Amino acid sequence: xxxxxxxxxxxxxxxxxxxxxRPGMLHACFVRSPFARARIKGIDASAARAMPGVHxxxxxxxxxxxxxxxxxxxxxxxxxxxxxxxxxxxxxxFVGDPVALVxxxxxxxxxxxxxRVDVDYEPLPAIADFTKAVGSDVIVHEAYPDNxxxxxxxxxxxxxxxxxxxxxxxxxxxQQIHAPVPIETRxxxxxxxxxxxxxxxxxxTQAPHELRAFCARLLGIPAQNVRxxxxxxxxxxxxxxxxxxxxxxxxxxxxxxxxxxxxxxSGVALKWIEDRRENLMSAGQARHVDxxxxxxxxEDGKILAADxxxxxxxxxxxxxxxxxxxxxxxxxxxxxxxxxxxxxxYKTVFSNTAGLHxxxxxxxxxxxxxxLLFDIAARQMDMDPVELRRRNILRGDEMxxxxxxxxxxxxxxxxxxxxxxVKILDHEGFRKEQADALAxxxxxxxxxxxxxxxxxxxxxxxxxxxxxxxxEPTGKINVYVNGGSxxxxxxxxxxxxxxxxxGADINDVSTIQGDTAVTPYGAGTQGSRSAPMTAGAVxxxxxxxRGQILAMAAPRLEVxxxxxxxxGSRAVVRDNPEKSLSYxxxxxxxxxxxxxxxxxxxxxxxxxxxFNSQAPIHWANxxxxxxxxxxxxxxxxxxxxxxxxxxxxxxxxxxVVEGQIAGGTVQGIGGALLEEMVYDDDGNxxxxxxxxYLLPTATEVPAIEYGHVEIPGPGVGGYKGCGEGGAIGxxxxxxxxxxxxxxxxxxxxxxxxASPAAIVDLVEQATK
Numbered sequence: 001x002x003x004x005x006x007x008x009x010x011x012x013x014x015x016x017x018x019x020x021x022r023p024g025m026l027h028a029c030f031v032r033s034p035f036a037r038a039r040i041k042g043i044d045a046s047a048a049r050a051m052p053g054v055h056x057x058x059x060x061x062x063x064x065x066x067x068x069x070x071x072x073x074x075x076x077x078x079x080x081x082x083x084x085x086x087x088x089x090x091x092x093x094f095v096g097d098p099v100a101l102v103x104x105x106x107x108x109x110x111x112x113x114x115x116r117v118d119v120d121y122e123p124l125p126a127i128a129d130f131t132k133a134v135g136s137d138v139i140v141h142e143a144y145p146d147n148x149x150x151x152x153x154x155x156x157x158x159x160x161x162x163x164x165x166x167x168x169x170x171x172x173x174x175q176q177i178h179a180p181v182p183i184e185t186r187x188x189x190x191x192x193x194x195x196x197x198x199x200x201x202x203x204x205t206q207a208p209h210e211l212r213a214f215c216a217r218l219l220g221i222p223a224q225n226v227r228x229x230x231x232x233x234x235x236x237x238x239x240x241x242x243x244x245x246x247x248x249x250x251x252x253x254x255x256x257x258x259x260x261x262x263x264x265x266s267g268v269a270l271k272w273i274e275d276r277r278e279n280l281m282s283a284g285q286a287r288h289v290d291x292x293x294x295x296x297x298x299e300d301g302k303i304l305a306a307d308x309x310x311x312x313x314x315x316x317x318x319x320x321x322x323x324x325x326x327x328x329x330x331x332x333x334x335x336x337x338x339x340x341x342x343x344x345x346y347k348t349v350f351s352n353t354a355g356l357h358x359x360x361x362x363x364x365x366x367x368x369x370x371x372l373l374f375d376i377a378a379r380q381m382d383m384d385p386v387e388l389r390r391r392n393i394l395r396g397d398e399m400x401x402x403x404x405x406x407x408x409x410x411x412x413x414x415x416x417x418x419x420x421x422v423k424i425l426d427h428e429g430f431r432k433e434q435a436d437a438l439a440x441x442x443x444x445x446x447x448x449x450x451x452x453x454x455x456x457x458x459x460x461x462x463x464x465x466x467x468x469x470x471x472e473p474t475g476k477i478n479v480y481v482n483g484g485s486x487x488x489x490x491x492x493x494x495x496x497x498x499x500x501x502x503g504a505d506i507n508d509v510s511t512i513q514g515d516t517a518v519t520p521y522g523a524g525t526q527g528s529r530s531a532p533m534t535a536g537a538v539x540x541x542x543x544x545x546r547g548q549i550l551a552m553a554a555p556r557l558e559v560x561x562x563x564x565x566x567x568g569s570r571a572v573v574r575d576n577p578e579k580s581l582s583y584x585x586x587x588x589x590x591x592x593x594x595x596x597x598x599x600x601x602x603x604x605x606x607x608x609x610x611f612n613s614q615a616p617i618h619w620a621n622x623x624x625x626x627x628x629x630x631x632x633x634x635x636x637x638x639x640x641x642x643x644x645x646x647x648x649x650x651x652x653x654x655x656v657v658e659g660q661i662a663g664g665t666v667q668g669i670g671g672a673l674l675e676e677m678v679y680d681d682d683g684n685x686x687x688x689x690x691x692x693y694l695l696p697t698a699t700e701v702p703a704i705e706y707g708h709v710e711i712p713g714p715g716v717g718g719y720k721g722c723g724e725g726g727a728i729g730x731x732x733x734x735x736x737x738x739x740x741x742x743x744x745x746x747x748x749x750x751x752x753x754a755s756p757a758a759i760v761d762l763v764e765q766a767t768k
Contacts, residue, residue, distance in 0.1 A: 004492045048113040075321045152330065199221070236486035280689070305341040316351065394409065421707060424705060448736060
């Protein structure tokens with residue numbers, strides 16, 4: 001079925017945060033540091049405050065002391081965390097660091113007033129290159145004198161195995177900074193009602209209930225006094241999972257501005273909408289990693305050991321618990337392969353740049369490093385990369401399989417997606433085409449990438465999800481879920497799931513989500529959890545309501561409940577289809593004539609359930625295949641074919657699944673070829689507009705071909721998540737294709753992005 005939300009969105013009838021208008025609403029704009037590191041010696045806001053239409057200018061001394069608690073549920077209140085003040089305190093730590101907040105009648109006035117705020121900065125030396133930050137004289141945070149936030153190591157590498165292996169592939173692999181760049185930037189409208197102590201927030205968020213809980217903790221008010229309303233969100237990709245520092249400022253300031261206005265009794269809303277330059281400059285970075293990866297093989301090409309040692313740039317103010325979340329890179333490095341020994345070690349390092357934030361598959365570097373190594377090893381062995389992977393990739397009959405870092409794989413068959421992708425490609429046909437092209441002086445290449453990823457990981461608050469299903473007096477059905485949909489089509493998905501659970505006509509089902517006043521608690525859209533967790537919640541609530549419908553219908557139809565089936569929004573006698581009751585009839589009786597129900601039969605047509613996942617992880621996997629042609633003179637890469645074979649279990653809606661794969665794949669292509677946040681040596685951002693920060697368009701992306709393997713997962717319906725895989729597998733597939741094209745020249749690119757200049761430089765070095 002087509003996506004239910006598309007008519008609204010494609011005709012311009014969506015409601016995004018900037019569409020929210022409130023009576024007397026005020027607007028906020030941030031004063032941001034122009035220096036990567038500078039001491040803040042004083043702030044004179046008198047000229048700005050004197051401007052007509054300016055209501056307030058807040059500094060750190062105004063807002064920061066009001067913070068009560070600022071922990072995020074992603075790891076809980078007891079996990080050690082890095083500093084995160086709402087406004088810069090004493091020292092600005094990156095270009096774009098929020099230093100003060102201006103509130104005015106309009107955004108235009110607020111921006112003008114920002115120019116009138118006089119900040120006395122004392123510029124200080126900055127460290128923008130994280131590879132030089134450890135032990136630098138420049139210290140980003142005094143509590144971390146070596147600039148290392150933390151790190152972790154698994155088992156030490158088995159150096160004897162590496163020393164005695166027939167083949168050892170190793171590479172230094174650097175991945176540049178790039179970011180989620182959602183089409184809708186961040187934004188909030190916060191309205192405080194002083195008379196009741198209630199706060200309402202309209203937000204662009206992936207997790208409305210967690211935003212509500214965070215706000216209550218931050219302000220020290222009861223959670224029931226906070227309501228978050230999330231309508232439409234134009235993309236997020238991890239950037240909108242947790243509230244950031246600017247969000248904290250708007251929440252804190254909203255209470256203060258209403259107290260200084262004549263309308264304080266009813267509350268005055270405060271709106272902040274981030275512009276694109278702010279988003280690129282301060283909404284966070286991702287993927288910035290530098291590391292060395294090694295893989296040892298025996299003479300037959302079978303893996304003996306794998307090792308990765310890397311440093312992750314977390315900027316100045318990373319999202320919560322960067323040390324913990326970065327561990328996934330090391331834990332997942334063995335990937336979907338038979339690896340007897342694995343080791344990893346890493347550091348997370350501060351720098352004077354925007355902080356590390358989540359981005360679709362935050363552990364993606366493990367796939368990039370591993371898959372590049374496979375192709376490097378294959379060239380060492382004079383073996384086709386397809387054959388090398390085939391000898392090592394895990395089969396379904398080997399499940400369950402525990403990787404050497406303790407990750408328990410099950411309900412997957414990576415070899416199946418791999419072989420399907422090879423078949424779709426016509427591998428032998430391509431190799432013949434490649435040889436013919438080389439004879440003509442054309443350089444075309446083929447790149448593979450295989451991965452396995454955890455979806456719906458059942459840890460902490462991610463392990464539970466709620467749903468309420470209510471049949472209205474008309475017989476129509478509403479399903480209430482926490483929401484967080486940011487383009488991933490939860491509306492369509494949850495309607496399909498509910499219609500299936502209740503035997504209802506699809507047109508009789510609607511969904512309400514994203515409003516914390518009426519929906520059950522949920523962790524939102526993150527970690528590719530929506531399908532398995534929402535399916536579990538809808539299944540449990542649906543089973544309860546289904547039982548109530550059967551109990552109500554059976555006496556009226558004079559049959560036992562076991563003789564009924566629910567189909568087409570009717571309770572039908574299985575052996576006598578002419579004998580049935582519509583849901584509208586049942587609902588009318590329950591709501592308007594409950595006294596006519598048989599004794600002991602409840603009039604309730606509503607059920608709420610919480611699903612607690614018993615499966616720790618729902619493993620999905622895929623193989624990506626890319627072919628390309630490289631122009632040696634210009635360095636231009638033209639992608640000629642792109643194939644994805646993915647196993648996300650049974651597909652609730654193939655259109656939605658393929659849309660998710662496509663979106664992530666295009667982002668990965670952008671990360672391979674185009675996107676890069678560049679800083680100069682002083683920490684000045686050089687790519688804070690779309691003139692400099694290049695995004696992929698339809699001209700760079702070929703039509704994507706899909707293959708599907710459906711191995712049911714361990715949860716309800718066998719569903720697995722599919723939100724992040726495309727962005728994980730695509731970048732290494734593209735880079736491997738480029739390296740395969742340039743292999744006759746002895747060129748191997750391991751520093752991203754594969755820009756035309758980088759390719760031309762490598763080719764020139766190789767042909768000197």
